Structures are given as structure tokens and as C-alpha cells.
Amino acid sequence: MTRFIYLSDTHWGAGESGYHLQPKYDERLPELLEALRSWMAQAGPIDFVLHGGDLIHATSDAAIQAGAALFDLPVPVYLCLGNHDLTAAGSLDQWERLAPQLFPGGPAGYGIDAADCAIHVIPNQHGETPFLWDETQDPHFLPEQTEALEERLAVRSNSTQLILTHSPVYAISPAQTGLSEPFHEPSALFTEVMSTLAQTHGVACVLGGHSHANMSKSVHSTQYVTVSSFVETPFEFKLFEVDGKTLSMQTHNLREAIDFPTVYDWDSTFVQGRAADRSFQKDLTQ
Template sequence: MTRRMQVLVIAVVIISGLTVSVFLSRILIPPRTGVSFYVFGDSQGYQGGLTEIARDANQERPDFVFHCGDLTPFGQENQYLAVLKAMSAFQVPVYTAVGNHDMREGGSVRYLEHFGPASYSFDIWSAHFTVFNTSTGDVDESEMEWLEQDLSQSEAEFKFVFTHIPPFDPRPSQNHTLTNTTTAERLVSLFESHKVNTVFSGHIHMYNVSVRNGVRYVISGGAGASLHATTEEGGIYHYVSVTVDDSGVSIDARLLDTPSWERDTVVITGHSDHVTLTLEDLLSLDVLERVSSFQNQLLNWRGHGTYRGVRISDLVEVVGGLNPNDTVRVTSFDGFAQDFCQGNVYPNASWFEIQGDMILAFEFNGTSVPDWTDGMRIVMLPGDEAYSIEDCVQTSAPGMGCDVYPSGGARWVRFVSRIEVITES
């Protein structure tokens, strides 16, 4: 016989201030028969995907939704506030993991303030959910011990793990994963020994499902950031709907709209003018075409290819040029900003040898904005075609760039919407 929860209800009817009668009854509430949730990751400041997911969640009412990290582009306070505003639209609980982008520029403190601890667990029905921190590209020993203890103590029928960086990259010849291979191997062994059903992660901007020794690994990194794979390989904007019941686990990827940025215009503000330039305007200037790449904070090389664009120096000349103590601030559509000094815009011989020309790129490997999803983008063009973290350190003025956060990629601002000359007051 199916067991049902019984709730005692006492109803008191009052007429004209007099108690007439008291009714006792029992309401039978069916027991929970499963759990459902959404998983997604790597919105990186694009709130349109969160809006779409919230619309579906508010209609279907899963038990919760989970963001696998990289909620923000670079962990800045205004970016956290923007994602919190977008998440306020959800009428179901929202859980998160911290991503490597969320840690940048002091973002780890902001994440803790806004979202709480990076590692935690909870139970719903016959399922146990464990969240742990891989945002640094590694997992320290105390975190590993906590994870093992948490999984070993759970007797739930279904065990699910959430984190940002997956223990392996499913793409052939790619390695956008944990920097410590020993840690990755330990995690895989841990998941297997504790009979984890599914490990959810993001970080790689694609959708992928793979199974290793009975453990399912789901990568859902398509909530807004530029994609890391072709459509055929899983490069789709999406979220994942998961249903768990006595029959097992069902996972369904649902498409999201392609992010819409106004990618083919940029506003330039300076001493003497304020102009909006289109792609056609940029093509009328002196266009450079070079190969380049950058090193990110995990020491991986990214963005290798051929870029076309115009020198930032040519753009600031359009609006009155640059004085020695001026700063050039480059801002993206998602609110991320980077400051550059005169030496970046007009590099002397020594800086030019390290960073080369600084350009606003509008084309990558033959694809121009608006079809190029990372454009427009700041790109450095060093002679060796590789802008390393060390290069960034050597060409960052005090309080700027790699003097604040060690990542060559952070200087390559994408989704550029505005370039402005700021005069020190």
C-alpha cells in the first residue's frame, strides 16, 4: 500500500464572534516521487540566457536551478550586482558554483558575500547534491578531504556532483580542464568509488555528455559566453533539464537564443569629440592583419589565429589624441573594463617589442562582427605572435592590467562597446 503523509487540519468557524463548531479532518499528501532541476553555466555577464531560463523555470517549476560558475566576466562588483538582478527573476531556488572568471580581481571575496561558501551539499528526496570548488584550476587537500567525506557519508540512491572545471576535456587534443592532472585522476577515482551518478560542470563552452566507468559527466557551458566547439561538436547555447525518479535519470539539453550584442559598432570618446563608428567606418581606416594569441590565468594559450583590426592610437586620434598622463578605458557590453596607459597605445621601442601594436579587432580567422561572437576585441600583436602573462606584466602600468590581475587574456577585452580617453584630474 502506498504510504501518504497525513496532516491534521483544525478548522474553526466563527459567526458573529461566536464559535459555532470545530471540524477535524486529515488531508492526504502524496509522497515525493522524484526531483527535477536545471543546470547551466558560463553566462559570463550575459543575462539574456538567464532571463530565458528563468521564464521556463517559473513555468515548469523544477525543484531548483544550478549555475556551474563563471557567472561574471571578471568578478567585478557591478558584474555581480547585474547577475544577482537577473537571478531575482527566478521563482525557484538558485544554487551556484564559483568559476575561475568569478575569482578575478578580488572576486572570490565578492562571491562569498553574494553567494556564500563555494563548497556545500544538500539532499532532496533520494538524491544527494555535492558542490565543490575547482575555480583555481586545482583542488587543495582540505577541499579534497571534505569532498570525500561528504560523498562517503551519504547513503542516497542518487549522488550528483557540481563544480566549474571538469576533470577532463572530452574534445580530442584539447586540455581546457584542471591544471593538475594528478588532482583530476584523484577526482575521477573518487567519483567512481563513491558511485556518483552524474558530475555536472561548465568551463568548456559547449554541451557534452560522456560516461567513464559508470559515471556520467555532463558539461553545460552554453549560457552566454562565446562557444568552444562547432555546432556538430556540441557548441550550442543551451541549458540542461534533469529529471530523477525511480526509473532513473533523464537529461535533456534545451536550446537558448544566441546572445545578442550590438557587435558592429563602437563608441569613441575623447578630448575633442564623441563618435560612434560602424564596421564600415573602421574598414576605412588603416587595417592591420596579424596572427596572435594570449595566455590566460591558468597558463593555457588561447585565441590563436589571424586578427584584423585598427590601431587604438588611430581611434583616439579621431577624438583628439592622448596626453601623457591620460588613461584609455575600454569597456565591454557586459560592464567589464580595462585601463591602458599611453605606453600601451603609443608603445616605445621596448614595449613594442613585447606587446606590438594594440588594436581593436573586428575579424578573427575570416569571420567579422557581428558573426564573430567575441568581437569587437582588444588584441595585442607581439612579433612572436604570443602575448604571455609575463609580457602583460612588463607592459602594465602600476594599478593596471597584470599589475592587478595576472592574465594576458584579461587585457584582451571582448564585446568592446566603448573606448574613452580619461584625463587625470
């Protein structure tokens, strides 16, 4: 069985600024990761940790070095770069130079071949300049990224395959949020590109971050998942377990495991989601 943790949006260095849906404690990331280490030691063998992006809040050599040092965990950590990880021209080269261990195959996109699944990491673009987020939020991929992804997907067609990108492929529904409009709705084109790729290649699950809210939604036999921010109360993350027969996900949190005082906003419980937004089990034999 392959077991891995999925977490996202740690925004190291944000300070007072930054988008959040629940009270945020990014400055407590070292303690949160210490608590995660203990959780992993208790929860049995974990093969690796996947980070869905926005590991840091703004790009600089110092932030990348500090972020990579924090995520020096007892298991490999793999990162899909988010918009906040790419705030300066040349960010991609900076990551490659300073933290190559987070990207086996390079930060523009790579694959993880685990014992029971293959995970394809493809950081989405945000604006007109590749791998730079300045103003616009227009999630899309470069043709060469899509090409490389399709090649990897075709080669591993007999494996259980997952894709990780930063931006969500589907909005969070009003049924979950209680809001009048879909929350974090991507462009129709981004949804179409990813859902077509997933459907064509029988991808079991597509992971995202960015919204800072939990989502789990099945479309054409693919499970689409996002996770709330690891540094916002109650400090949630996902445990994925996959063997030849099933792929399952559970949401866990570290609120009881940390000893600094925290506040929870009970008016925003949609961030955590309903039971169905927090876990799934998928039969892989069908």
C-alpha cells in the same frame, strides 16, 4: 521526482572581450533569463537552477550585485564559482558578503540535499593562491575541500549523488570536435583525483563548465557532463530529472524564445555535440 536546470558561463560584464566558441550575447543575459523563466513556467515544476561558474566576467562588488540580482529567479539558484568569478584577492569573501543565497553552506564548497539526490558543489582552484585566478589554469582542490567533500559523500552513500565543479574532468574527444587533439584537456592529476572520488563513492554524475561546449561521457559508471555557454547561440542548458530509478539529462535551448537577432557559426557545431553528447539516461537500480 527532482527536476533541476544546469547552465553555465554567463560571463556578465564581458563586453567585447572573452573566450567564446559560438557568437556570444552576454549583454542580453537579462532577456535570456526572462526567456528561461517562461520556459520553466511551461516545463512544469523546476526545483532549482545550478550555475556551473563564470557567472560574471571579472570580480567587483558591482558585478557580483548585478549578477546576483539577475539570477533572482522564482526558484533557488546555486553557484559553483568559476575562474572568472575569482579574479581579485578577497573574491570569496565578496561573494559570501554580497550573495550568500547562492551558496547554502558557503562559497568554498557546500551540499544541496534535494528530495531525490544530493549535489556536492566544489569550486576548483586555479593557481597558487586559494580562490584567486590570476594567470595559471591548474585545476585542483584544497585538501580541506576534498576532505569536506569526502565526508559529505560518505554520509549520503544511500543517495544518488552528483558533484559540480567548474573545470571539466575530461577532455572533449577529437571524435566530437573533428580537431586533431583533445579539446580542453585537464591535467592527468585533476582527472585522477575526481575520477577516483567519483568511483570510490559511486557518484552518478560529475558536472562541469568552463569549456563552453557540451560533453557527456560515461567512465566507470559515472556520467561526466559539461554544458555550452548559456549566453552563446543557441543559448543551451540542461534539464536533469532524477527519481529512485533513473537519472536523465536533456539539452534544451532558447533560440526560438528570444527576439533579438542572432548568428550561429555552422563551422563549430561540435559545441552542441552529437546526440550522445547532449542527453543520457542512467538506470540507478543497477
